[in-house]
Amino acid sequence: MSEQALHVQKPGWFTVNVFNRAVTWMTRRGISVWGSRVLAVRGRKSGEWRRTPVNLLTVDGDRYLVAPRGHVQWTHNMRAAGGGRLLLGKRVEEFTATEVADEDKADVLRAYLKRWKAEVGVFFGGVGPDSTDEELRAIAPKHPVFRLDRAEGR
Template identity: 40%
Template sequence: MDPQSYSARTRYRRPAAWYLRLNWLGVALTSIGLAPRGAVTIAIRGRKTGKIRRLPILAIPHGGARYLVALAGESQWVRNVRAAGGRVSMRRGRRSDVTLVELPVEERAPVLRAYLDFAKGLGGEKSAAQQAEFYFGVDLDATLPELAEIATHYPVFRIDPA
């Protein structure tokens, strides 16, 4: 099954129905630590409903810090994080409270590059090339200037201790 395509240059790309139906499984596996390296679950209170929302996501290491990349752009979790002032709970086996700090657009390209490199280490070159195409609409070997051109569509958050 191909990954969800997020390469369209729109403000928000709603997840596919199959992804929404299987989200609980990703949350469960990530929360107990049985997911790929770097995968975590974030829990954030919904800005409208007040309900806790959980999302499995990759935490990408880069330059001594870890980052979250919003592949779907201005998604609901991004809006909820902003409304909460960046305060979320993160879990991979053990729960911790963290603060997510959104990077300015001009600082995102190196983290997007790190995401592609991390993907190559997780699933190999073919899988990473597919992710580069479907998630970002670029080649796996995209340069920083090419990634800077698309960075406005992909919010990036640095993970800081709470």
């Protein structure tokens, strides 16, 4: 992976200390904010459960997690663990995750930006839901996307 593809945009103080905490607080109480969930995934080194707020996206019946800030801790942990849990209040859903190839991300990124551009658009370098497939594919390496499938028997 190139150095540019590994670039991470860290969230600002307001996002970390106010927005993420508020969304996480509501999501833990069973209130989904625009598709919010709390992602629980095992740490790739510690094996301990790590939690972060995420936006669950559904496109053509398939469910996805997109990393708007790039290759962050939860994406590294997801690759190592191959899945995790989505939490909404007391509801826990276990899933397996498959990373989507860069060349296959355009439709998912477009749908994600259509729904959450106001919240995360700054992390996509001027690319938006009306951008061409070529423009979306150009930024795809910077934004991991995982397709989620319910874990068998859960």
